[in-house]
Amino acid sequence: MEIFGKPLQVMMPQLLLGLVNGSFYAMLSLGLAVIFGLLNVINFSHGALYMMGAFFAYIGVTTFGMNYWVMLVVAPLAVGIVGILIEKTMLRWLYKLDHLYGLLLTFGITLLLEGVFRSFFGVSGQTMDVPAALSGVTDLGFMVLPNYRAWVVLASLGVCLATWFVIEKTRLGAYLRAGTENPKMVEAFGINVPLMVTLTYGFGVALAGFAGVLAAPVINVTPLMGSNLIIVVFAVVVIGGMGSIMGSILTGLGLGIIEGLTRVYYPEGSEVVVFVVMVIVLLLRPAGLFGKEK
Amino acid sequence: MNKKIAVAITLAVALAAPFIGYPVFLMKLLCFGLFACAFNLLIGYTGLLSFGHAAFFGSAGYVAGHALTVWGVPPELALVLGTVAGALIGLVMGMLAIRRQGIYFSMITLALAQVVYFVALKSPLTHGEDGLQGVPRGRLFGAIDLSNDLAMYFVVLAIAIAGFALIVRIVHSPFGQVLSAIKENEPRAISLGYDVDRYKLLAFVLSAALAGLAGATKTLVLGFETLTDVNWTMSGLVILMTLVGGMGTLVGPIIGAFIIIALENKLGDVGTFLVNTTGIEWFSTLGESVGMVTGLIFIACVLLFRRGIVGEIGAALAAIGKKSKLA
Numbered sequence: 163m164e165i166f167g168k169p170l171q172v173m174m175p176q177l178l179l180g181l182v183n184g185s186f187y188a189m190l191s192l193g194l195a196v197i198f199g200l201l202n203v204i205n206f207s208h209g210a211l212y213m214m215g216a217f218f219a220y221i222g223v224t225t226f227g228m229n230y231w232v233m234l235v236v237a238p239l240a241v242g243i244v245g246i247l248i249e250k251t252m253l254r255w256l257y258k259l260d261h262l263y264g265l266l267l268t269f270g271i272t273l274l275l276e277g278v279f280r281s282f283f284g285v286s287g288q289t290m291d292v293p294a295a296l297s298g299v300t301d302l303g304f305m306v307l308p309n310y311r312a313w314v315v316l317a318s319l320g321v322c323l324a325t326w327f328v329i330e331k332t333r334l335g336a337y338l339r340a341g342t343e344n345p346k347m348v349e350a351f352g353i354n355v356p357l358m359v360t361l362t363y364g365f366g367v368a369l370a371g372f373a374g375v376l377a378a379p380v381i382n383v384t385p386l387m388g389s390n391l392i393i394v395v396f397a398v399v400v401i402g403g404m405g406s407i408m409g410s411i412l413t414g415l416g417l418g419i420i421e422g423l424t425r426v427y428y429p430e431g432s433e434v435v436v437f438v439v440m441v442i443v444l445l446l447r448p449a450g451l452f453g454k455e456k
Numbered sequence: 457m458n459k460k461i462a463v464a465i466t467l468a469v470a471l472a473a474p475f476i477g478y479p480v481f482l483m484k485l486l487c488f489g490l491f492a493c494a495f496n497l498l499i500g501y502t503g504l505l506s507f508g509h510a511a512f513f514g515s516a517g518y519v520a521g522h523a524l525t526v527w528g529v530p531p532e533l534a535l536v537l538g539t540v541a542g543a544l545i546g547l548v549m550g551m552l553a554i555r556r557q558g559i560y561f562s563m564i565t566l567a568l569a570q571v572v573y574f575v576a577l578k579s580p581l582t583h584g585e586d587g588l589q590g591v592p593r594g595r596l597f598g599a600i601d602l603s604n605d606l607a608m609y610f611v612v613l614a615i616a617i618a619g620f621a622l623i624v625r626i627v628h629s630p631f632g633q634v635l636s637a638i639k640e641n642e643p644r645a646i647s648l649g650y651d652v653d654r655y656k657l658l659a660f661v662l663s664a665a666l667a668g669l670a671g672a673t674k675t676l677v678l679g680f681e682t683l684t685d686v687n688w689t690m691s692g693l694v695i696l697m698t699l700v701g702g703m704g705t706l707v708g709p710i711i712g713a714f715i716i717i718a719l720e721n722k723l724g725d726v727g728t729f730l731v732n733t734t735g736i737e738w739f740s741t742l743g744e745s746v747g748m749v750t751g752l753i754f755i756a757c758v759l760l761f762r763r764g765i766v767g768e769i770g771a772a773l774a775a776i777g778k779k780s781k782l783a
Binding site: 267444 | 505552555556558559560562563564566567568570571574578688692695699745746747748749750751752753754755757758759762
């Protein structure tokens with residue numbers, strides 16, 4: 163069976179890889195959107211915290227002999243705590259200022275974190291083993307599916323949908339959405355908005371940390387893995403707009419798939435295709451696919 | 457009157473500097489000073505935070521280097537070609553980026569600059585990871601031999617002064633006043649009937665062209681061009697220079713550029729000095745942790761000295777002036 167002249171056996175692995183990347187885009191842009199909604203800060207350090215999640219998992223598994231599944235919980239929590247510290251000690255002071263200071267501060271934090279990890283691990287990559295339970299492959303007939311990649315896609319989708327559910331369908335999410343619209347009013351109703359802001363930031367970066375743990379066994383864990391990703395995720399955010407949770411998830415996954423398809427038909431373009439899509443969207447619909455024209 | 461004295465002293469120092477210091481290092485300072493001033497035209501006077509200025513700086517460097525090495529053009533033409541390259545890339549990037557405001561503008565410039573980076577990484581013209589090597593300086597107007605460091609220095613100084621004078625002129629022109637009106641309150645500028653997007657685009661292109669001039673000059677001086685100059689870290693570095701010196705001040709970016717470049721070059725020495733005085737071995741690694749130190753300065757500037765060195769001094773002087781008036 164062939165699709166536009168490419169055999170299915172060539173197509174499917176690239177599509178799967180695209181979905182895996184798309185899951186990371188979705189999780190990171192979702193975190194960025196949630197943070198931006200409440201804090202009005204574009205968190206440049208999102209990439210560095212994703213890197214941190216991957217390194218925490220790597221350190222936990224190789225140095226402390228922990229199991230992957232433990233680190234899948236512990237590493238995002240640890241990243242979340244780092245995030246809470248960042249919010250409490252630094253970001254907090256910038257809310258009343260122009261948005262660009264938040265971007266600049268988190269950019270500085272990115273350089274600092276990357277520098278710290280570089281001084282411990284150098285620039286060459288570390289590799290981590292896929293957990294034993296997921297190390298095999300499943301033969302689906304039309305393709306051979308590596309179990310771990312399937313797990314990455316399923317786990318990310320699960321986390322994204324859970325986040326969507328909490329924000330759109332629960333009382334806690336209602337507070338959060340109200341805080342995005344009018345924090346003063348929400349505070350007047352007796353909700354502890356500063357605490358909510360801190361926890362939101364912690365949660366947003368914990369998502370990045372979770373993505374980092376998921377990524378650790380399938381990519382080279384290096385101090386620079388985050389900054390390469392965050393620039394692509396910024397383009398994803400420009401394409402989707404940050405107004406809608408589901409929009410972020412769908413845009414992330416969609417662009418991952420587009421990237422995978424590009425790798426099949428025009429491999430040279432796969433690294434820039436997301437940016438090309440961004441240019442097209444800017445020309446046709448400047449506010450982004452899910453954004454509102456102001 | 458004070459201003460005239462300050463300008464005279466600065467000029468005297470600039471003219472005497474190559475006889476005391478190492479000319480190549482001084483030229484590097486001047487190139488980055490011009491680069492930071494060009495960037496400041498956008499952030500400080502138009503209120504646009506570009507996260508992609510490395511694209512103009514680096515591609516202009518590649519174009520100038522390629523023209524000098526492969527086409528064998530004279531240096532003045534190479535500088536013009538580099539500047540034009542910066543302006544053209546600026547035009548394309550600007551037209552796309554000004555379609556969105558605020559924080560999105562920054563993200564778009566960052567993403568588009570990354571495309572330029574990938575092109576530079578993959579194109580055979582740039583020699584990828586190796587970069588351009590052995591770019592000849594040639595003879596300016598066929599007469600002045602630039603391989604002499606001293607001659608080269610005065611040419612670079614003239615370029616930097618001309619670029620700086622142009623920026624001062626732009627800032628104080630009616631056009632510059634409109635830019636600052638846009639920075640203060642964009643909806644108000646629109647309601648006054650200004651075609652805001654055209655002003656922003658022109659400011660963007662001017663800034664990109666001057667950044668290009670700086671990049672082309674740097675390649676001419678150093679004789680090589682590498683991927684470092686088109687990488688996003690370079691865009692971050694020019695932001696830091698401007699922030700340290702003072703956004704929206706005329707001389708701030710130059711001072712900021714001098715500090716950051718000196719820091720990059722001398723951090724290793726500072727580390728050795730600290731090891732010797734404090735006895736803590738860890739400081740010896742300081743030379744390799746430039747990223748960490750720049751990150752810390754970034755954080756400190758944003759949290760504590762948002763006005764930058766020149767801005768803080770200006771504010772302090774204004775406060776003293778107010779006090780003496782009251783007394």
